[in-house]
Amino acid sequence: MKRHILRAKIHRATVTGANLNYEGSISIDERLLEAGKFVVFEKVDIYNVNNGNRFSTYVIPGKPGEISLNGAAARLCMPGDIIIIASYAEVEEEELHHFRPYLVYVDDKNNILEVKRDMEHVFTF
Template identity: 50%
Template sequence: MILLSLLKGKLHRVRVTAVELEYEGSCAIASDLLAAAGILPYEQIHLYDVNNGERFSTYAIAAPAGSGVISVNGAAARRVALGDILIIAAYAQVSADEAADFQPRLVYVDGSNQIQRIGHQIPPS
């Protein structure tokens, strides 16, 4: 069986609220944002920094719901700055048959990382 890697969930343009170099690692994300994007605690995530072009992966951990927390921790903290804008993405392995009907969960936030809307298609430019 052929499996394809498709975008499963995305947090679009979230703002880094904390940078914790001495923390064990990971990225703490407000749990309401995780749920909205369908990302589980300890799931691998990819972070794309809009401000500096850095792209790296780590895993998600839950921060309090409604807090707007996006805390990049451990070694990854060296790749971002407080206030940077990130795109956080998670991917799923999907069979070729499932791919035709697969829809990602796309979460768009305001400047305080509060959910503004959730969609399933990236609008055309």
């Protein structure tokens, strides 16, 4: 059986832009994409800490420090909002013991503070 497990997240990123007239997506600083092993066009869930909005979109590379919501998603976040960007993977149950997500922590300017592979939570059955 496969389980949907957190694969990577960028924790408490600050939204720097909202472009309603762009065709869609979220533009993310390429350094953050690399740190979390995100790929272009990967589906991500966005959790807005400020207003509680939760939605899905896809990733495109952005400029240094950039976290910009594009298209319809621009109506769900405003510059200055704090968001969590999460990606999930399907993992076979026998792989859960070895699977660790990429946890990317950033400051209020979206600079990387720390990247962790969560070792505290071990799956037990």
